[in-house]
Amino acid sequence: MKENLDRRHFLESAGAVAAGAAAVALAGASAARADEPPANAKVRILAISGSHRKGKTTATALKIALDSAQAVSPNIETELLELVDYKLDPVQPGAPFKDDYEKLGAKITDLAVGGIIFGTPVYFSNMSSLMKTFIEHWGPYKKSFALSNKAAGVLAVAGARNGGQENASQSIMAALLGMEMICVGDGRPTAHSGATLWNNAKDDITQDETGVATAKGLGRRVAEVALRLAGKGK
Numbered sequence: 001m002k003e004n005l006d007r008r009h010f011l012e013s014a015g016a017v018a019a020g021a022a023a024v025a026l027a028g029a030s031a032a033r034a035d036e037p038p039a040n041a042k043v044r045i046l047a048i049s050g051s052h053r054k055g056k057t058t059a060t061a062l063k064i065a066l067d068s069a070q071a072v073s074p075n076i077e078t079e080l081l082e083l084v085d086y087k088l089d090p091v092q093p094g095a096p097f098k099d100d101y102e103k104l105g106a107k108i109t110d111l112a113v114g115g116i117i118f119g120t121p122v123y124f125s126n127m128s129s130l131m132k133t134f135i136e137h138w139g140p141y142k143k144s145f146a147l148s149n150k151a152a153g154v155l156a157v158a159g160a161r162n163g164g165q166e167n168a169s170q171s172i173m174a175a176l177l178g179m180e181m182i183c184v185g186d187g188r189p190t191a192h193s194g195a196t197l198w199n200n201a202k203d204d205i206t207q208d209e210t211g212v213a214t215a216k217g218l219g220r221r222v223a224e225v226a227l228r229l230a231g232k233g234k
């Protein structure tokens with residue numbers, strides 16, 4: 001009950017959705033999920049890289065965001081997943097998945113996961129095809145709402161300063177909103193719609209001081225909101 005009230009308070013003060021309806025929906029969702037993690041469990045923050053290149057700028061930027069999330073509280077634990085490590089086929093409506101999606105699906109829908117940071121390289125001003133293929137596996141969640149009420153943020157890395165980072169982020173966020181995820185930005189002082197980085201030093205993304213600050217802000221913000229949603233934050 002206390003947790004429900006904490007969640008209600010958060011939603012009302014954040015103004016994220018119409019408060020009354022949201023509180024009722026959240027209370028219902030919470031009551032339906034008797035298999036919630038124990039009260040002393042850590043809140044897990046996942047980062048998911050949609051880069052076709054393992055360990056490159058998108059992964060590095062996500063690690064920076066996760067380090068920042070970890071610094072928020074000892075009650076946080078983090079994990080980076082790289083989609084390139086999994087076989088993901090294009091989704092055929094109505095057909096069962098014959099690829100590695102179930103492994104990823106189990107990880108992202110785990111109730112211990114309070115927040116997810118989605119990272120994509122910008123390809124032709126939008127998300128990578130790998131990230132899009134991953135998201136297109138979420139059709140079943142339109143019924144189960146297995147991602148509902150997890151905090152979410154988006155990070156985009158491009159080869160140009162204005163290479164389409166915001167468009168790619170908005171495109172991913174449209175899908176996240178459809179999952180009832182609670183989207184956050186990079187928080188104050190910049191407080192924009194996510195982390196936007198510029199690969200301007202031959203794949204050494206740490207050289208983009210401004211972009212790195214947005215990645216840190218995003219990680220912090222996802223962690224803060226995930227903790228509040230779990231009834232463990234201020």
Ligand SMILES: Cc1cc2nc3c(=O)[nH]c(=O)nc-3n(C[C@H](O)[C@H](O)[C@H](O)COP(=O)(O)O)c2cc1C
Nearest residue numbers: 051056057058121122123124125158159160163199
């Ligand atoms: C197919 C492709 C399309 C790209 N399109 C864009 C683009 O539209 N705008 C841009 O600024 N950079 C673009 N880039 C550059 C990448 O976004 C940039 O190199 C990024 O850092 C790659 O991420 P990674 O290091 O994780 O692979 C493109 C790269 C590739 C391979």
